[in-house]
Amino acid sequence: MLSRVADSLYWINRYVERAENISRFVEVSEAMALDCPPGSAEPWLPLVDASGDRDLFDRLAVGQNPKDVIRFLVSDHENPNSIVSCIAMARENARQIRDVITTEMWEQINGLYWSLQDGEAIWQEPEQEQLRDIRRGCQLFYGITDATLSRDLSWLFSRLGRLIERADKTSRILDVKYFLLLPSPEEVGGVLDELQWIALLRSAGAYQMFRQSMQEAIAPSAVASFLLLDPIFPRSVRCCLQGISDTLQQIQRQPVPGPPDDLECLRGQLLARWSYVRIDALIGSGLHEAIDHLQSDLNRLHQLIHERYFTLADLRSIPADPACALS
Known part of the structure; x- marks a missing residue:
């Protein structure tokens, strides 16, 4: 039971975070398409690449125009990573552990789920309003969780x-x-290039904080540094890794005797690697390769967490302190 509950809590928040991110990506891209000069390429398909679902999109989609991409990312029930599918999975996980989460959490995720069903009023709104309502619904769930859960x-x-x-x-x-x-090369530093970097910052909810923190022109290296290495912006990779490390240490309250295991090693190595590196070094050695390596490490981290905490064989790994019990 403990393992099942921990697994559900973990995935509820992954799914809600995923839905919120996708709504932000699509919302910003729609706004950017309005600002792009006539005839410029609209960056819709890269959103599918960002979600890691390009193969599925190519199999399911009837075309590759903006409407197809938006439908695939927002409301396609055949896409397990669409917003509607993510909210449905989060709600199903929450339903299974209603005795653990708070009533307010259940009411919010349940209400958000039903508001996204076919024929509901949200689908009659303009697309920008639809996405804004979804994003705010996800953010409200975060706030309720932090305000009501011990x-x-x-x-x-x-x-x-x-x-x-x-x-x-x-x-x-x-x-x-x-x-x-x-x-x-001729577009670097041009209007379209700058619009794309601004859109990137907005897609991460980082535009205003970037302006306040960096106080410099929008340049690729500055944007990459902020989103990857800023220690206090809550959506930066480094800040997230710090939070992941702290959280894992709190979950594993008592040190395990002997040398650190794979999970402990990866936790520490990830945090150190992204805390003590300069952006010019990352760019010089290949930013795409560094990010690709990071994503592989995050997948490996997820697998190690699953093996330790979400399988019955490793239930003993979760602290048995009654004050920390999940159920």
Whole structure:
């Protein structure tokens, strides 16, 4: 039971974070398409690449125009990573552990789920309003969770899922801009290039904080540094990794005798690697390769967490302190 509950809490927050990120990506891209000069390429397909679902999109989609991409990312029931599918999976996980989460949490995720069913009023709104309502619904769930859930293992596993998903999506959207949307040499520094970097910052909810923190012109290296290495911006990779490390240490309250295991090693190595590196070194050695390595490490981290905490064989790994019990 303990393992099942921990798994559900972790995935509820991963799914909600994923839905919120996708709604932000699509919302910003729609706004950017309005600002782009006539005849410029609209960066819709890279959003599918950022979600890691290009193969599925090519199999399911009837075309590759903006409407197809938006439908695939937002409301396609055949896409397990669409917003509607993510909210449905989060709600199903929450339904299974209603006795663990708070009533307010259940009411919010349940209400959000039903508001996204076919024929509901949200689908009659303009697309920008639809996405804004979804994003705010996800953010409201975060706020309710932090305001009503005790800071025990339930909250720690919820936070862990949210942070891993956030680090992954921040790195993916940056990788898309650097690797897939690199402009031709004559467009570097031009209007379209700057619009894309601004859109990238907005897609991560980082535009205002970037302006306040960096106080310099929008340049690729500055944007990459902020989204990857800033220690206090909550959506930066480094800040997420710090939170992941702290959360795992709190979950494993008592040190395990002997040398550190694979999970402990990877936790420490990831945090150190992204805390003590300069952006010029990352760019010089290949930013795409560094981000690709990061995503592989995050996948490996998820697998190690699953093996330790979410399988019955390793239930003993979760602290048995009654004050920290999940159920």
